[in-house]
Amino acid sequence: MSEKGDFECIRLAISSGVAVLTLSRPEVLNATSPAMVRELLLALDRIDAADSGVRCVLMTGAGRAFCAGADLRTGESGADNTGRHDAGYDLEVYYHPLLRRLRGLPMPLVTAVNGAAAGVGVSLALMGDLILCARSSYFFQAFRHVGLVPDGGSTWLLPRLIGRARAMELSLLGERLQAETALQWGLVNRVCDDDALADEAGDMADRLAQGPTLALGLTRRLYWESAQHGYEDQLNLERRFQRQAGATEDFAEGVMAFREKRAPRFVGR
Numbered sequence: 001m002s003e004k005g006d007f008e009c010i011r012l013a014i015s016s017g018v019a020v021l022t023l024s025r026p027e028v029l030n031a032t033s034p035a036m037v038r039e040l041l042l043a044l045d046r047i048d049a050a051d052s053g054v055r056c057v058l059m060t061g062a063g064r065a066f067c068a069g070a071d072l073r074t075g076e077s078g079a080d081n082t083g084r085h086d087a088g089y090d091l092e093v094y095y096h097p098l099l100r101r102l103r104g105l106p107m108p109l110v111t112a113v114n115g116a117a118a119g120v121g122v123s124l125a126l127m128g129d130l131i132l133c134a135r136s137s138y139f140f141q142a143f144r145h146v147g148l149v150p151d152g153g154s155t156w157l158l159p160r161l162i163g164r165a166r167a168m169e170l171s172l173l174g175e176r177l178q179a180e181t182a183l184q185w186g187l188v189n190r191v192c193d194d195d196a197l198a199d200e201a202g203d204m205a206d207r208l209a210q211g212p213t214l215a216l217g218l219t220r221r222l223y224w225e226s227a228q229h230g231y232e233d234q235l236n237l238e239r240r241f242q243r244q245a246g247a248t249e250d251f252a253e254g255v256m257a258f259r260e261k262r263a264p265r266f267v268g269r
Contacts, residue, residue, distance in 0.1 A: 009036035011062070012043045017055035017209035017268070018202075019047045023124075026063030031071035032120055037094040044101050055268045056209040057105060058201055059124065060112040069119020069142055091151055095120060099153055102127045103224055106217040108208040112201035113137045113179070113188070123152025126161070129220050130204060131188040133179035134197040139187070144174040160227055162187050212250035213268035 011022040021043055023030035047054045061067055070090070102109060102124075111128030118140035125131060125139070143150050150158075150171050158167035162185045170177055179191045192200045208216065218241040226234055245251055249269045257264035 006042070007039050009033065010039045010043060012046065014047075014052065014054060016206065017053055018205045019043075019052070019054040019057045020202075020205075021057060021059045022062050023060070023067050024062040025071075026061075026065075028071055029065035029068035029116060030061040030063070030121070031068045032095075032124075033071045034090060034094050037098050040098055041101060044098075044105075048106070054107060055211075055213040056108050056110065056205045058110045058112060058205040059128070060198070060201065061114055063115075065115035065121075066111075066113045066117040066137065067119075067121025067124055068116055069121050069140075072146065087148060095152060099123065099127065105220070107213050108211075108216050108220060110201055110205050110208065112197055113139075114194070114197055116140060118142045120152040123154045123157065126154070126157045126187075129223075130208075131190075132197060132201045132204065133182065133188050133191045134194040135179055135191055136194050137179045139170070139177040139182055141170045141174055144172065161185075210266060212245070212248065212254065212264075212266045214248050215245040215250060218245055 007024075009023070009025050011020075011024045013020045013022075021040065023032075023036065025031060025033075025036065046052060047057060108129050109127060110130045110132065111125045113125045113131065113133040115134065115137050117125040117137065119142045122139050122141060141150055141154065149155075155167070155171075158170065166185060169175075177185075177187070179188065182188045183191045190200070222234075222237060222241060225237055229237065250264075250266045253266060254264045
């Protein structure tokens with residue numbers, strides 16, 4: 001099922017439990033704008049609806065790029081884009097709510113990075129629980145080139161994924177990080193040929209959508225929370241979430257399938 005509706009900056013397609021969110025402003029390499037962020041939030045409302053049937057989300061970009069960062073030609077803060085304004089306005093009003101929604105998704109999120117992921121596009125790409133990259137793609141902390149600081153949560157994500165030294169290097173020098181190096185550094189999960197990215201990402205999303213959705217959603221929450229918890233706190237959270245997972249139909253099915261020596265047929269409940 002494909003949904004366009006009011007969307008002009010993105011595309012949403014839902015089929016077989018997978019919601020494909022495509023950033024779709026290819027004429028500006030999918031640069032973000034307040035309008036795009038509003039549409040992404042609306043799409044997430046539809047994905048989160050009880051009757052959506054969505055069990056995995058796949059985010060990618062249309063055309064030659066994943067996301068070239070924020071479109072500096074747009075903004076709703078009354079700014080004249082000369083630097084003499086509150087440059088944090090759009091973050092507080094638009095981007096932070098979007099990033100919090102992505103973090104709180106109750107199902108796995110896959111990001112397929114085609115071409116450039118720059119600026120806040122880096123942050124969107126790194127929100128993926130599993131990150132796949134085209135071989136020609138790259139990450140670009142472009143903020144220093146326009147006199148801004150990294151945002152979109154990248155200063156929290158990057159040092160935890162690749163260490164402080166490498167995060168500093170990317171941000172202070174503003175050099176491109178090619179996909180193969182990102183894989184070597186542990187920033188992404190897989191790199192594939194450009195023409196195979198869509199198929200490989202789709203296959204991975206399908207596999208996740210056929211899994212025990214509630215347990216997978218709780219798993220992603222455990223890893224998000226772990227960076228802020230001590231060991232004892234994390235043990236307690238695991239216990240709490242395990243109780244929830246153990247009360248699902250999918251757990252009962254998983255145990256039955258194990259006993260019957262067959263593949264489980266999870267239904268996402």
